[in-house]
Amino acid sequence: MNPEFRDAVYQIVAAIPAGKVSSYGAVARQAGFPRHARFVGRLMSQLPQGSRLPWHRVLRGDGRIALAGTPSGEIQVQRLSDEGVAVLGDKVPRRYFTDWSHPAPPPA
DNA sequence: GTGTTGACATGCT
């Protein structure tokens, strides 16, 4: 896998704040590889168990948990819940997505 | 070199 791509993805995923989520496609876009959503997933699948990367904050574009129903998916749901993210069934509401087009959100 | 395989996305019905 292209190391440039890999490192960029790690950076971006690491930058997702707790309590928020992003999508594979969005991460790929931010990394500069717009058509590589699947490879973001591949990288996540290759992450070592002890990795501190918040891979659980990365969902499908429609807000569904990628590996819903599998052990990893359950862990992901649990960790998201711990961070205050509402997981309804196997989906997360769009309002939890990090808005990258809104870099400087004005304070309320 | 060819065909299959995905932690995905988008458009159409």
Next chain:
DNA sequence: AAGCATGCCAACA
């Protein structure tokens, strides 16, 4: 809103 079809592109066999 939910399902189905197509596109994507590096890794593998």
